[in-house]
Amino acid sequence: MPSQSLNLYLIIALSVFVALVLSVYPLPMDMRWWRPEFVLVVAIYWMFFMPLTVSFFFLCALGLFQDLLEGVPFGQHSLGLVIVGYICILSYQRVRNFSIWRQSAWIFVLVGIAQLTDNWVQGMAGRPLSGIQFLYPALTSALLWPPCSLWLDRLTHRHHH
């Protein structure tokens, strides 16, 4: 049993690490609007399926590290992660029974909310606000959800059986 939970923690750490690397992988300037919120999607996955393993403290720390990594004001991503994390905790029992496409739609809403808080902090930092472009990551994140969740399902189920 302890080795199994150790494995689970390893998988969580690995998935978060991969998401962080992907979140700063260099893209052409114009393509950057379309980058999915990898870290947020992975965090949402773990909030939905391991709500007792992932703490809010972990989300805060992860968000702060992402802020540091991307060079944005401290608190921007952790604010989004904590708000979305709270909604996930409230809704995970329903969302688990959704079909994968309904889950995708739900991811669109959640990432959209996180993008709103992101934009709000960026606005306070003096950046010009973008138009509808800020929702592009929500769209690509929703499209990323099916492959990402199926892949993480496979990783974790392999260890459950």
Place this chain on the structure above:
Amino acid sequence: MMVLVVVGLYTDKLEPLREKLAQLVTPFYQITNVPTRVNDWRKDTFVSQADLKTENDALKTELLIHQRKLQQLASLAAENVRLRQLLNASQMLQDTVLIAELIGVSPNPLSHKVIINRGTKDGAFKGQPVLDAFGLMGQVTEVSENSSTVLLISDSTHAIPVQVNRNGVRAIAEGTGDLNSLSLRHVSANTDIRAGDLLVSSGMGDRFPVGYPVAEVLQVVRDPGKAFLTVIAKPMARLDRSRHLLLVFENRDRASVPGALNIPATTSASSISSSSSSSSSQGGAQ
């Protein structure tokens, strides 16, 4: 969390913490840089002799052309020194530069920042000007031990003092958040500025060295309804393409700042002697 955001944005109390922790993130940018390095390695390793020969020939031709230009430059530089001595101005010293490699691009689409592989270990400092082969790129805004963040001139929070190379009209070029355009702030309607003018750094504010190309004026719009001209310029530096950047270390002392043209005769006499003594040491560089 909100408190953290506000404290981080409106005070600089979190800055020291951020500088310390910045070392933690360098490995991530090094990891994302691996594919580029592999590609470079592949290009260097699996290359045919014929290709190398062609490249070698091309480089030799190019070198010849540059050498011819350099011959003229030597006499021009000497003439420049003589003229400056006539004007009682001290001689402009050559800046030294350090080559840096780009290892990452800020993932935030609203900000134009890049990450380079030089940090405090190599002497990089906050506010240091950064060039590429074609013009001024930006300035260093955050430094950690072996990487630093460069804010590009096209970022919407960046402004740089420039002057028109043709007639010396000064202005401030602001980033617009668009990689291919800068806009000039508060240019009055009767200013002599037209499309095609080269804007060079003016050295005002002591942040950027004088005379590096910044942008080329693309378009000047005179709208009678507005108090100022709308001037759009295109950055000379290849902001989204250059991978090798130059960090500038300025060798000039305060006396050689262009404002020093007006210093009293006694001081300028001493600055001439200092410049003539330094010109002997600079002889090799020129």
